[in-house]
Amino acid sequence: MNKDAFRKWSQTAANWGADYRETVGKHPVRARTAPGEVTAKIAKSPPEQPEEMDAIFADFERDIVPGMTHWQHPRFFAYFPANAAQVSVVAEYLVTAMGAQCMLWQTSPAATELETVVLDWLRQALGLPEDFTGVIQDSASSATLAAVLTMRERALNWAGNQRGLANHPALRVYASDQVHTSIDRAIWVSGIGEENLVRIPVSGPQRALDPAELEAAIARDRAAGLLPTGIIACVGGTSVGATDDIAEICRIARDHDLYVHVDAAWAGSAMICPEFRSLWQGVELADSVVFNPHKWLGASFDCSAHFIRNPDSLVKTLAIQPEYLKTHGQDGIINYSEWSVPLGRRFRALKIWFLIRAHGLEGLRRMIRNHVAWSEQLAQKIAAENNFELVTDPMLSLFSFRYAPPNIDDLDALNLQLVNAINNDGRIYLTQTRVDGALVIRFQAGQFETTEEDVLSALGVILDCAASLDI
Template identity: 65%
Template sequence: MNWDGFAQWGRKIADWGRDYHLNLRDQPVRAQVRPGEIAAQLPLSPPEGPEDMEHIFGDFENIVMPGMTHWQHPRFFAYFPANASPPSMLAEFLVTTLAAQCMLWQTSPAATELETRMIDWLRQGIGLPDSFTGVIQDSASSATLAAVLVMRERATQGRGNVAGLNAQGRLRVYASAEVHGSVERAVWVAGIGRENLVRIPTKGPMRGMDADALAAAIKADRAAGHIPAGVVACTGGTSMGACDDIAAVVRVAQAEDIYSHVDAAWAGAAMVCPEFRDLWTGVDGADSVVFNPHKWLGAQFDCSAHFIRDPEALVKTLAMREDYLLTPGAEDVIDYSEWSIPLGRRFRALKLWFLMRSYGMEGLRMRIRNHVAWAEELAARIAAHPKFEIVTDPILSLFTFKLTGHDDAAQLDFVETLNNDGRIYVTQTRVAEGDMVIRFQIGQFDCTKEDIDTAYDVLCELAEAL
C-alpha cells in the first residue's frame, strides 16, 4: 500500500467507524459464535504474495466482525466499560500515524511534557492534593504491580532488586478479598508469593476492609518474624463496588510504617464529581493511587493514571540507567520509562488532551452523574419486581441482584439466557462467598435512559418466560 492508498482507506475506515457506532443498537452485544468458529475460517499459513485491501477488509467484515463482542454498545452492562469517545479515537489515529516510541524525553519531548500536564489536569479533576504527581500506565494492573514492587524495595531497603528475596525474610502484603485479582498477580510476579498476600476480613454494607483486623494482622506478622511491606485498599471493587475506609486503612499503614496503595481503577473516574468523593475520604494520605480514564471517563484503552506521592521511590525501583538511555545536557527532564515497568511507551497523553478539551470537565461529570442516577432508578424498579431481589445496593453505577427463589445454577442459566438474547450483556459474580448473583453496571459513554429502560424490559420479559 502506498500513502495515497493509506489516505483513501483512512477515509473509508473513518466512515465505517461512524456507521458502526451509530448502528450498534442493531447488533447483539455479545459475540454469538462458538469456540473455534473464527479460527476455522483463517488460513493455516500466511500468504506468500500481497493481497489487496478490498479483499482484506472484506474478510475483516465477514470473518472478524461476527466474532467481536461490542464493548462500545450502549447496552454493554458487563464488567466495566472500556470507553472510546470520538475525540479519543481521533487522537489515537494521530498517535498511530506518528508511531513514536515515547520512552525518554528526547524521543518525543511533546509526549513527555504533555503527559506531565495531563496527569496534573486529572489530579485536579479528581480532587487529589498537589503533593501527588504521576504517570500514565497501560492499565491498573501495571500500576498495582509497580506499587507492590515499591513496597518490596522499601521493605528490604532496596535489597530485593540487588540480592533477591531469599535472604530478606517473608514479606507480607495486605488486602481484602474484594480487591481485583491483579493484586494477587502482582504479589506473585513481584516474587513475594501468593501465600504472603494476607486477606483481611471486611465489614459493613460497603464490604470495606476491617482496619482493626489489618492492624492486628500486621502485629501478628511482625511477632512471627515476617516483614509487613504494604497494603492495597480499594475504592469500587470489581465484584460489587466494595469501598474500603481509606482514611482508617491509611492511618494503620502510617502507624506501622508500611506503603499504602489505593486501587480505584473504575470508581476513581467518578471523583470528578465532588459529591462522590466521600467514598475515598483519606485518599490524600495514601502513597499511591490508580484509576483508569479508559474505563468510565471516555479515553480509548489503554490509559491508566497512576498518582504517586514519592516518585523517587518508584524511579529507584524501576529505572534502567544504561548509557544509551541518557539525555546529555538535559539531566533534569522526566524520562517516564523510569516510572513504568515496560521500557517502551505509547503517546497516551494525547487522547486525554483531546478528550478533556472536547467535553470539558462538566461534560464528563454529567455523564457519570446520569449513570449513577439511572443505576439507582433501575435498582429500585428491579427491587419492586416479584421475580427479582436486590443483593447489593448501588455503589455509584454498580449493583447486584438475583432471581428470587432460584439456586446458583439458575442464576448462571439466566445470565446466559440474557446474553444469548443479545439485547443486553451482563455478567455474574459471587458476593462475599455467598450466592451467585447477577452483576449490572452502567458506564458506556453513549448509553441513554432509553437503553436502561430497554434493559429493564428485557430482564422482566426473560424472567417471566422462565
C-alpha cells in the first residue's frame, strides 16, 4: 500500500466507522450466525498474490460484519459493557497510526509520562488516597495475576521466582465463590494451585464474603501448617454484583499480615460518583485495586487501571532488566513493562486522556448515574408484572429476575427458553446466571450511548417473548 492508498483507505475506514456507529442501533444486537458459517466464506489457503483493497473491504462488509455481535449497540444489556466512546475510537486511530511499542520510557517517553498523569487523574476521580500509584494493564485478569504473583512473593520472602514453590508449605488464597474466574486462572498460572484457593461462604443481600468464616479458615490453615498468603475481595461481582465488606476484610488481613487485592473491574467506574463509594468503604486499606475503564467508563478495550499502594513490591516481583532493556544516562524514570507480566505495551493512556478531556468527569458521572436510575426503574417495572419476580435487587445498574408462572415444573428450563427467545428476537441482548442454584436472567445497563428509552424498552421485549413461549 502506497501513501496515497493509505490516505484513501484510512479515510474510508474512518467514514465506515462513523456510519456504523450512527446506524448500529438498527442491527440485531447479537449475531445471527450459525457455527462455521463465517469460516465457510473465507478462503482455506492464504493468497500467494496481493489482492485489491476494494475486494478485501467488500468481503469485510459482506462476510465479517454480519457475524459480529454489536457491543456498541444501545440495547446491549448482556455481560458487562465493553464501551468505546467515540472520542476513544478517535484516539485509538492515532495510536494505531503511530504503532509505538511503549514498553520503556525511552521507547516512547510521552506514552510513559502521560500514563503516569492520567492514572493519577483516575486515582483522584475515584477518591483513592495519594499513596496509591497506577499502571494500565490490558485487562483485570492481568492485574489480578500480577497481584497474586506479588502476594505469593511477599509470603515467600521474595524467593518464589528464584527457587520455585517446592519445599514451602502450600500457599493459601481466600475469596468468595462470587469472584470472577480470572481469579482461578491467576491461581493456576501462579503455581499456587486451585486446591489452595479457599472459597469462603457468602451471606446477606450483598452476597458478601463472611468475615467470621474467613477468620476461621485462616486459623485452620495456620494450624495445619499451611501458609495464608492473601485475600481477593470483590466489589460488583460479575454474576449479580456481589460486594464484600472491604473495610472488615482489610482489618482481618492486617491482623494476619495478608495481602488484599480488590477486584472492582466493573463497579469501580461508578466510584467516580461519591455517593456510590460506600460500596467499597475501606478500599484505602487494600494493597491493590483494579477497575476497567474499558467496561463502564468509555475507554475502548483494552484498558484496565491497576492501583498499588506499594509499587516497589510489584516491581520487585515482575522486573527483569537485561542489558538491552536498560535506559542509560536517565535517572528516576518509570518503565511500566516492569509493572506488568507482558513486556510489550500499547499506548493505552492516550484514549483515557482524550476521554476525560472530551467528556469531563461530570459528563461521565451523569452517564453512570443515569444508567443506575434507569435500571432501578426497569427492575421495579419487572417486579410489578404478573408471573415475574425480582431475584436480586439492583447493584448499581445490575439486577436479576425470573419468569415464574404457576404450575411450571422446570422453571430453569423455562427461563433458559426465555433468554434464548429474547436474544433470537434481536431487539435486546441479555444473559443468564445462577443464584442459589436457580437459573435467572441478568440485566445491566452500561452502554455509553444508551438512553432511558432503550433501557425501559426492554420490558416490552421481555413480555413479548414470554408471551410467545409454548407453556
